[in-house]
Amino acid sequence: MKTSAVSAVVLTGGKSSRMGRSKALLPFNGEPLISHVVRQLKTVFHRIIVVAAPAQELPDLDATLVRDEVAYQGPVGGIYFGLRAADPEIAFVTSCDAPFLNLALICHLVSRMDGFDVVVPFWQERLQPLHAVYHPRVVPVLKEQLERHELRPIFLYEKVPTLKISEQEIRVIDPDGSSFINMNMPADYQAAVQRWQDLHPPADTGIFCSVELFGVARLLAKTSKLDLGIPARANLAHVIAALAEKLPVLAGKVIEPSTKSLIPGYACNVNGLEFVRDPNFEIKHGDSVFILSADAGG
Amino acid sequence: MYGFHGHLLHVDLTSAKFTWHNLDEARLQACLGGIGLGTSLLYEYAPARADPLGPENPLIFASAPLVGTSLTTTAKYAVVTKSPLTGFIADSLSSSYFALELKKSGVDALVITGQSPSWVYLAFDHGKIILREATQLLGKSARDTESCLRAESGNDDLRVAAIGMAGENGVRFATISNDGRHAGRGGVGAVMGAKRLKAIAIRGAVDTAVADPGGVAALALAMRHKSIGTLTAKYRQIGTVANLAVFNRLGSLPTRNFQRSTFAHAEALSGEHLTENNFSRRNGCAACTIRCERLFKSLAGAEQRLEYETLFALGPMCEIDEPGILLEAARLCDDYGLDSISTGATIAWAMECAEKGLLPQADLFGLRFGRAEAFLKIIPLIARRSGLGELLAEGSKRASGLIGKDAGDWAMHVKGLELPGYEPRSLKTMALGLAVSPRGACHNRSGAYEFDFSGEVDRLHGDAGRGSMVAASEDFAAVLDSLIVCKFLRKCFTDFYAEAAELLGRVTGWPCSSAELRQAGERINVQKKLFNIREGWQPEDDWLPPRLLHEKLADGVAQGVELPAAELREMIQSYYLARGWDNRGFVPDDKLRQLKIS
Numbered sequence: 001m002k003t004s005a006v007s008a009v010v011l012t013g014g015k016s017s018r019m020g021r022s023k024a025l026l027p028f029n030g031e032p033l034i035s036h037v038v039r040q041l042k043t044v045f046h047r048i049i050v051v052a053a054p055a056q057e058l059p060d061l062d063a064t065l066v067r068d069e070v071a072y073q074g075p076v077g078g079i080y081f082g083l084r085a086a087d088p089e090i091a092f093v094t095s096c097d098a099p100f101l102n103l104a105l106i107c108h109l110v111s112r113m114d115g116f117d118v119v120v121p122f123w124q125e126r127l128q129p130l131h132a133v134y135h136p137r138v139v140p141v142l143k144e145q146l147e148r149h150e151l152r153p154i155f156l157y158e159k160v161p162t163l164k165i166s167e168q169e170i171r172v173i174d175p176d177g178s179s180f181i182n183m184n185m186p187a188d189y190q191a192a193v194q195r196w197q198d199l200h201p202p203a204d205t206g207i208f209c210s211v212e213l214f215g216v217a218r219l220l221a222k223t224s225k226l227d228l229g230i231p232a233r234a235n236l237a238h239v240i241a242a243l244a245e246k247l248p249v250l251a252g253k254v255i256e257p258s259t260k261s262l263i264p265g266y267a268c269n270v271n272g273l274e275f276v277r278d279p280n281f282e283i284k285h286g287d288s289v290f291i292l293s294a295d296a297g298g
Numbered sequence: 299m300y301g302f303h304g305h306l307l308h309v310d311l312t313s314a315k316f317t318w319h320n321l322d323e324a325r326l327q328a329c330l331g332g333i334g335l336g337t338s339l340l341y342e343y344a345p346a347r348a349d350p351l352g353p354e355n356p357l358i359f360a361s362a363p364l365v366g367t368s369l370t371t372t373a374k375y376a377v378v379t380k381s382p383l384t385g386f387i388a389d390s391l392s393s394s395y396f397a398l399e400l401k402k403s404g405v406d407a408l409v410i411t412g413q414s415p416s417w418v419y420l421a422f423d424h425g426k427i428i429l430r431e432a433t434q435l436l437g438k439s440a441r442d443t444e445s446c447l448r449a450e451s452g453n454d455d456l457r458v459a460a461i462g463m464a465g466e467n468g469v470r471f472a473t474i475s476n477d478g479r480h481a482g483r484g485g486v487g488a489v490m491g492a493k494r495l496k497a498i499a500i501r502g503a504v505d506t507a508v509a510d511p512g513g514v515a516a517l518a519l520a521m522r523h524k525s526i527g528t529l530t531a532k533y534r535q536i537g538t539v540a541n542l543a544v545f546n547r548l549g550s551l552p553t554r555n556f557q558r559s560t561f562a563h564a565e566a567l568s569g570e571h572l573t574e575n576n577f578s579r580r581n582g583c584a585a586c587t588i589r590c591e592r593l594f595k596s597l598a599g600a601e602q603r604l605e606y607e608t609l610f611a612l613g614p615m616c617e618i619d620e621p622g623i624l625l626e627a628a629r630l631c632d633d634y635g636l637d638s639i640s641t642g643a644t645i646a647w648a649m650e651c652a653e654k655g656l657l658p659q660a661d662l663f664g665l666r667f668g669r670a671e672a673f674l675k676i677i678p679l680i681a682r683r684s685g686l687g688e689l690l691a692e693g694s695k696r697a698s699g700l701i702g703k704d705a706g707d708w709a710m711h712v713k714g715l716e717l718p719g720y721e722p723r724s725l726k727t728m729a730l731g732l733a734v735s736p737r738g739a740c741h742n743r744s745g746a747y748e749f750d751f752s753g754e755v756d757r758l759h760g761d762a763g764r765g766s767m768v769a770a771s772e773d774f775a776a777v778l779d780s781l782i783v784c785k786f787l788r789k790c791f792t793d794f795y796a797e798a799a800e801l802l803g804r805v806t807g808w809p810c811s812s813a814e815l816r817q818a819g820e821r822i823n824v825q826k827k828l829f830n831i832r833e834g835w836q837p838e839d840d841w842l843p844p845r846l847l848h849e850k851l852a853d854g855v856a857q858g859v860e861l862p863a864a865e866l867r868e869m870i871q872s873y874y875l876a877r878g879w880d881n882r883g884f885v886p887d888d889k890l891r892q893l894k895i896s
Contacts, residue, residue, distance in 0.1 A: 214547070224565075264789075295529075295530075295532050296750075297538070297747075
């Protein structure tokens with residue numbers, strides 16, 4: 001579900017001094033970390049605003065790029081410039097070094113904004129200003145903070161209506177608080193990479209099978225053969241489901257839409273040798289699955 | 299009596315005598331009607347070892363209890379006689395309007411014996427039954443014969459079953475045809491021609507009562523709905539021609555006289571290709587909701603009906619790969635009244651003999667695999683029994699016997715009836731069904747191939763479990779063929795015997811259980827076997843042609859698969875065991891008592 005009245009702001013303009021290199025450009029899951037974060041947020045937010053330091057190099061992003069007018073003013077500066085760009089929309093603000101965003105938690109925070117200017121998580125006895133939602137009403141307040149060189153976001157929370165979300169409430173959605181994992185040191189980065197790999201093992205190398213259509217199925221599909229990519233260790237049910245997706249014209253006439261099985265009157269043969277009815281029948285790479293009438297008479 | 303008239307009419311053409319007989323209800327209960335009734339009457343009326351083309355061999359037309367009811371696909375009639383092709387029983391079905399008129403003629407069975415001194419047709423017209431001059435009809439197709447008789451009588455309601463030129467000339471695989479449909483196999487048309495009976499023309503007026511009209515109507519309505527669902531989609535939306543591409547891909551399409559099991563040009567002849575490129579319109583039998591007939595545009599621009607068996611026999615069997623040529627060949631078979639399976643298979647035999655130097659006449663004629671011109675020229679010659687056609691008109695078994703040498707090794711028949719379009723080496727249950735079928739190599743008197751397509755058996759390897767399957771399939775087919783219901787409706791029954799017993803009971807008023815109906819099917823098959831035994835059947839008649847046992851499949855997904863004699867023998871033995879017959883295939887007395895066959 002995309003939130004149309006809310007933007008996301010990603011801060012990338014920090015010095016990354018403890019990391020030793022630009023955190024935004026750290027490789028993560030096969031792409032720069034900033035790209036990874038933007039891509040995740042794009043599934044929820046219609047607009048992403050990336051706040052960068054004045055001369056900071058960043059990859060091409062599907063986002064609106066704004067630059068700190070004054071560099072290195074810490075999170076308050078980034079929040080200010082980001083919210084100003086997002087105005088009049090409220091904005092979820094995060095940083096580029098938080099790769100384990102929980103989109104459900106973010107949506108929950110947004111949903112709690114009624115009557116508040118800020119919704120901020122309170123996790124392990126610490127407020128999380130770079131995982132919080134801000135109303136544009138706070139922009140002038142932040143400006144004043146910057147002018148007074150008050151560079152800690154919690155000062156803002158003392159001035160405006162702020163809802164702190166308890167750890168108990170957070171754990172319902174994000175039980176181990178991985179949303180708040182960030183990387184300051186190289187060890188933090190290595191741990192995050194390892195954690196990501198543990199959570200997302202390398203994808204099965206998919207396999208291909210061909211489907212040959214006969215009779216009514218062929219006439220409907222207007223093709224006699226097609227190739228399908230299916231997961232390794234796929235079975236006949238997977239093939240039929242993939243076929244239904246690729247050829248919606250077969251739904252209801254050859255393939256039962258709800259169960260993704262063949263409608264009575266149709267049969268499967270594998271490689272021209274075995275007639276198969278068991279949906280769990282394993283399909284191997286290179287197999288040919290025939291879809292034909294179950295009736296051979298005439 | 300409900301569902302029947304209770305009458306049989308015996309017409310002796312030699313004396314022009316008509317004799318009415320009552321049909322005992324107990325007898326009808328035992329044999330059901332249709333093929334069952336015809337078989338029972340054949341045993342009674344045919345003297346032992348009668349010449350199939352002689353006057354004593356009866357030609358029997360039998361109706362059935364479901365014919366004329368509102369149940370879909372029941373407009374059918376049976377033709378039963380002794381086959382001039384096999385010397386055993388020829389039981390054939392045809393469909394559509396003539397079947398309905400036969401039922402309304404007032405007879406349950408028409409038994410025709412003798413030989414008319416001149417060509418005649420038998421006319422039923424509102425209770426009047428008369429033999430009329432037919433010389434003016436000679437040489438005409440069944441379709442033209444009907445047109446002429448309608449014009450002669452001034453009666454457009456007249457329905458006619460007739461023989462074409464092939465039947466007139468005694469071609470041993472001639473058909474009896476009506477409404478574009480054919481009683482196709484076994485040469486029943488030759489028997490009719492031998493009697494100098496050109497046609498039977500009926501305008502009936504006698505209704506048959508059913509015991510429970512409301513009950514029958516309700517069952518018929520329910521079946522009507524099922525008959526137009528997904529279970530009959532293949533027949534309704536593409537027709538039996540859909541089989542060709544599938545069989546080709548499965549390595550089960552007999553090609554080049556069974557030398558191969560795939561055809562390089564199968565796609566051009568496939569049902570899918572024909573539907574997209576040559577389709578004209580759909581048609582159906584009288585009183586049928588499935589409407590499986592497909593008519594395609596022929597070379598002359600006319601419409602021609604095509605079914606799978608015709609497509610295989612006149613296409614891949616002879617390596618004819620052009621749809622236009624094939625459709626023209628099909629038209630010739632229909633017009634002349636030739637069984638297209640036997641025609642194609644006999645021509646293919648001749649082509650192979652020409653290739654092997656066994657039939658110089660065929661070689662001179664140019665009859666070779668794939669040669670369209672000679673292929674089309676030979677068909678009229680067969681119908682006329684002219685030139686090379688004289689030999690081929692005998693069918694592949696007799697023709698190979700006349701040639702001698704090893705020509706018989708290439709004749710693809712069982713008991714003299716040429717094989718249909720199912721490759722036995724890659725459909726092992728079907729192999730058994732073909733070998734043991736009473737009327738010869740038949741794809742219709744059992745549905746043995748269904749097991750091979752089911753996934754329940756290994757279609758490439760036969761075993762002792764196939765016997766009971768084939769026996770059960772034969773009994774099922776016998777009940778369908780006797781009630782009569784089209785086999786294309788079979789998947790619409792959830793419990794066939796229970797539903798059919800209920801339907802029969804509502805039509806006839808008979809108490810009938812599933813078990814009794816199942817037993818009736820077995821009884822009918824045993825009666826066919828008894829007739830064959832009386833006519834000289836021997837165990838070696840239940841076998842397959844040498845090629846199938848000596849040659850492995852040369853191509854396709856089943857390349858290298860063979861049918862060893864030991865495997866076939868094992869399956870045949872299992873069939874006899876399942877039937878309760880002795881190990882040579884004869885029926886013991888206790889089985890006759892069990893089935894109440896006297």
